Amino acid sequence: xxxxxxxxxxxxxxxxxxxxxxxxxxxxxxxxxxxxxxxxxxxxxxxxxxxxxxxxxxxxxxxxxxxxxxxxxxxxxxxxxxxxxxxxxxxxxxxxxxxxxxxxxxxxxxxxxxxxxxxxxxxxxxxxxxxxxxxxxxxxxxxxxxxxxxxxxxxxxxxxxxxxxxxxxxxxxxxxxxxxxxxxxxxxxxxxxxxxxxxxxxxxxxxxxxxxxxxxxxxxxxxxxxxxxxxxxxxxxxxxxxxxxxxxxxxxxxxxxxxxxxxxxxxxxxxxxxxxxxxxxxxxxxxxxxxxxxxxxxxxxxxxxxxxxxxxxxxxxxxxxxxxxxxxxxxxxxxxxxxxxxxxxxxxxxxxxxxxxxxxxxxxxxxxxxxxxxxxxxxxxxxxxxxxxxxxxxxxxxxxxxxxxxxxxxxxxxxxxxxxxxxxxxxxxxxxxxxxxxxxxxxxxxxxxxxxxxxxxxxxxxxxxxxxxxxxxxxxxxxxxxxxxxxxxxxxxxxxxxxxxxxxxxxxxxxxxxxxxxxxxxxxxxxxxxxxxxxxxxxxxxxxxxxxxxxxxxxxxxxxxxxxxxxxxxxxxxxxxxx
Numbered sequence: 001x002x003x004x005x006x007x008x009x010x011x012x013x014x015x016x017x018x019x020x021x022x023x024x025x026x027x028x029x030x031x032x033x034x035x036x037x038x039x040x041x042x043x044x045x046x047x048x049x050x051x052x053x054x055x056x057x058x059x060x061x062x063x064x065x066x067x068x069x070x071x072x073x074x075x076x077x078x079x080x081x082x083x084x085x086x087x088x089x090x091x092x093x094x095x096x097x098x099x100x101x102x103x104x105x106x107x108x109x110x111x112x113x114x115x116x117x118x119x120x121x122x123x124x125x126x127x128x129x130x131x132x133x134x135x136x137x138x139x140x141x142x143x144x145x146x147x148x149x150x151x152x153x154x155x156x157x158x159x160x161x162x163x164x165x166x167x168x169x170x171x172x173x174x175x176x177x178x179x180x181x182x183x184x185x186x187x188x189x190x191x192x193x194x195x196x197x198x199x200x201x202x203x204x205x206x207x208x209x210x211x212x213x214x215x216x217x218x219x220x221x222x223x224x225x226x227x228x229x230x231x232x233x234x235x236x237x238x239x240x241x242x243x244x245x246x247x248x249x250x251x252x253x254x255x256x257x258x259x260x261x262x263x264x265x266x267x268x269x270x271x272x273x274x275x276x277x278x279x280x281x282x283x284x285x286x287x288x289x290x291x292x293x294x295x296x297x298x299x300x301x302x303x304x305x306x307x308x309x310x311x312x313x314x315x316x317x318x319x320x321x322x323x324x325x326x327x328x329x330x331x332x333x334x335x336x337x338x339x340x341x342x343x344x345x346x347x348x349x350x351x352x353x354x355x356x357x358x359x360x361x362x363x364x365x366x367x368x369x370x371x372x373x374x375x376x377x378x379x380x381x382x383x384x385x386x387x388x389x390x391x392x393x394x395x396x397x398x399x400x401x402x403x404x405x406x407x408x409x410x411x412x413x414x415x416x417x418x419x420x421x422x423x424x425x426x427x428x429x430x431x432x433x434x435x436x437x438x439x440x441x442x443x444x445x446x447x448x449x450x451x452x453x454x455x456x457x458x459x460x461x462x463x464x465x466x467x468x469x470x471x472x473x474x475x476x477x478x479x480x481x482x483x484x485x486x487x488x489x490x491x492x493x494x495x496x497x498x499x500x501x502x503x504x505x506x507x508x509x510x511x512x513x514x515x516x517x518x519x520x521x522x523x524x525x526x527x528x529x530x531x532x533x534x535x536x537x538x539x540x541x542x543x544x545x546x547x548x549x550x551x552x553x554x555x556x557x558x559x560x561x562x563x564x565x566x567x568x569x570x571x572x573x574x575x576x577x578x579x
Contacts, residue, residue, distance in 0.1 A: 026435070029093035033102060036089070037436040040082045040105070044441065047075055050134040055441070056374025058143065062155035064134055067122060068166050076116045083109040100572045101438035104257070108442045111254035118247065124174045124239050126182035126229065127524070129167040131160055132189040139200045141373060141381065146203045150211060157193065157214045161221035168225070171233060175241035177523045179234045186226045193219050241523045245492040248526060252488075255527040256446045256534050257569035262488055265534055269484045272537075273507065276481060277304060280474040283467050284311040305506075312475060312509050315468055319406035322388045322398075328407065329355050329386060332414040336464070343462045346420050346455075346559035349427040351382065353418055358387035370417045372426030382423045384414075400513035409472040411465045412456055416476070420459070421452035425563055432566035443567035445528070450535020450570060451562075453480055454543075458555070478508040483518070484533035491526050538570035545579035 026034065045052040049060030065071070086109065091102055115121065121128050134156055138149045174182075193215050201208050243251060249262055260268075281304040288295070288307045291314050300306060320328045333355065341348050358369070372382045389398045405413065415421055425448060432440070453476075459465075460473040482504055489495035497519050504515040522529055539562075546558055565576050 026098075027093055027095070029090045030095055030098050030435070033086075033089050033094060033098050034435045036082065036085055037101065037105060037438050040078075041437050041441055043078055043082075047071075047078065050131075050137070053134070053137045054371075054374065056143075058152075061138060061149075061152035064131060064156055064159045064163055067129060067163060067170075069122070069170065072116050072122055076113055079109045079112040079116075083113070096576065097434055098436070100568060100576065101434065101436050104442050104568060104572070105438045107254065107257055114250060114254060119251065122170050123172050125178050126167065126171055126174055126233065127178060127185065129163060129171075130182070130185050130189065131156070131163060132185065132192050135189075135192060135197075139197065140383070146200060147207060150201065150204055150207050153197070154207075154211050154214050157211075157218045160218040164221050164225045168228060173239040174233065174237045175239040175523070176234070176237040177241055177520060178239075179229060179237040181520075181524060183226060183229050183234070186222060186229060190219055190222050190226070193222070241526075242494070243491045243526050248488065248491045252527045252530060255531060257444060257571070258446060258534055258538065259571060260534060260538075262492070265484055265530065266488065268537055269481050269533055272533075273478065273481045273485075276474055276477050277308070277507070280308050280471065280478070283470050283474065284308045287311045287314075287467055287471070309509055311471060315408050315471060316403040316406045316511075318408070319402040320410065321402060325386060325388070325402075325405070325410070326355055326357060328410055329384070329414055332411045333384070333418050336411070336414055336419045336459070339459070339462070339464050340420050340424075344556045345458055345462060346424065346556060346563070347428075348419060348424060351427050353382040353384055353423045355384045355386065358385040368413060368417050370422035370426065372423060372430060374430070382418075382427065384418045384423060397513050400511045404511040404514040406472075408465065408468045409475070411469045412460075412472040412476050415456050415459050415464070415473075416452045420455045420559075422448065424455075425451045425567070428560075428563035429567045432564065434566070439566040439568050444535075444569040446531045446535035447539070447567050447570050447573065448535070449531045450537070450539040453477070453532050453536035454539040458559075475509055479504075479510065479518075480532040480536065482508045483522075483529040486518075486522050487527065487529040490522050535570060538574075542570060542574050542577065542579060545574060546577065549579070 045055070045057050046060060048065055049063040050065055052058075052060050066074070083106070086102070086106055089102070091099060094102055135153055138153050138156070139146075143149070197211075197215070201211060252262065284307050285301070288301070288311050291311065295301070333353070337348055340346060368384070368386045370382065370384050389401050393401075417423070429440075429443065434440075456473045456476060460470045465472075486495060486500045486503065490500060500519050500522065501512075501515045504510045504518060505512065508515075510518070518529075542562060543558065547553055550558075561577065562573060565573050568576075
């Protein structure tokens with residue numbers, strides 16, 4: 001969570017225009033491109049109303065996207081039409097900024113066509129029909145009076161039964177893991193309508209009677225749909241979740257917008273894996289000698305994996321639980337903000353960020369996420385969302401989870417998700433201004449995730465949390481590296497669950513529960529797991545290129561410049577910085 005969903009953290013105010021730097025105004029090619037881009041984005045937002053809401057455009061809050069075959073075909077036709085028009089514009093005559101946006105628009109038009117005509121997830125991915133986010137986004141932020149937002153809720157809720165009928169008609173042979181996850185999320189959608197909306201409806205009691213028939217009908221439809229998922233679709237969910245080499249390579253290109261090939265990524269990842277394990281050992285050995293002062297056997301002390309794992313196990317003894325994790329995350333966030341400002345690593349915005357418990361309908365894929373508001377809602381809160389363990393988990397699995405997300409790992413997670421990671425980067429991105437909205441609409445998951453991973457190292461290098469947090473940063477780095485390896489091995493080379501689990505646990509020191517969850521996520525989100533490693537590697541390349549031209553750079557200046565271009569793929573930032 002798909003190309004359109006990845007860009008929800010950045011939309012510029014549609015009504016604002018920005019002149020080119022030339023006193024003579026935009027060139028003929030620039031003017032043509034800007035006109036075309038505006039027309040396309042207006043059409044795109046209209047055809048993707050749920051995405052428009054998340055981006056901060058509320059003109060279509062009463063609609064759901066048309067997920068039918070006819071609706072998808074209409075979007076393909078639009079993409080092909082605008083791609084043909086784009087090809088008529090002289091790319092070489094564009095300004096530097098518009099040239100970047102031209103390239104971004106082109107690859108995303110191609111991506112939309114590829115996803116609809118070749119991936120065809122509407123035929124095999126029941127998660128495509130999860131509408132919980134379409135409802136939740138209308139109440140999560142106070143962008144309008146509650147009565148107006150609830151009127152949009154009612155309109156969307158009324159459309160849920162018809163959308164579920166489309167799902168039943170179009171889903172053919174999903175992979176089992178997709179249907180299982182859809183069953184879990186469907187239960188969350190029912191809870192959203194029956195329970196989570198209640199506090200918002202109480203704010204407008206006069207609307208309760210008006211909303212009840214629509215909610216009751218949607219709940220009944222979702223319950224029937226859940227039964228259909230379990231008794232009809234699940235028994236015939238025998239599809240292969242593996243994309244295969246050709247489709248995975250093509251999807252990877254669209255997901256990353258990188259010049260690195262599958263082979264390039266694997267070579268860099270395997271080399272980095274060994275280097276990171278060695279770096280972890282150098283950090284772990286002094287801690288090991290402190291924790292185990294009576295252990296003096298040189299054979300033991302020279303055993304890299306033994307020392308690394310022993311120290312990680314010791315650190316895992318100090319950990320939160322479902323009752324304390326949000327409070328501890330709030331504490332780590334305050335410390336991360338203060339540290340980043342004190343060390344002058346990057347400018348920290350003043351916009352608010354709120355730590356929340358992940359809504360149930362979104363659980364089952366990731367442990368945490370960060371969602372910044374669209375710039376149309378500049379006063380809106382950023383959500384740093386953490387998923388508790390499901391009530392159905394055994395005590396053993398819950399314990400394994402919190403060993404993985406122990407107190408020290410929580411510091412690193414907060415860096416990644418909030419400061420100076422996603423929250424900070426997303427907030428900077430929302431302030432970017434350009435002649436078109438292309439870069440805002442099609443933000444790069446590779447840069448967003450790459451920046452967040454990169455900042456973990458920046459903070460650890462600066463001493464945040466001491467060697468204990470450095471250990472977790474390196475462990476997270478191992479996870480990022482292994483993510484990219486299993487992503488391609490699972491989808492293109494038939495890696496089994498046992499092989500993936502062994503790699504994650506033996507080479508990455510992951511807990512059993514974390515590794516099991518990552519296997520599931522790898523099955524569900526092909527190519528997404530590669531964004532972290534590839535993005536961070538390319539962000540580090542930007543820094544290396546900058547340091548080659550500016551020895552001993554001011555990190556505040558470097559990082560603020562990196563974040564000043566919005567959220568394009570790293571290769572465009574490198575180009576814009578003249579590296």
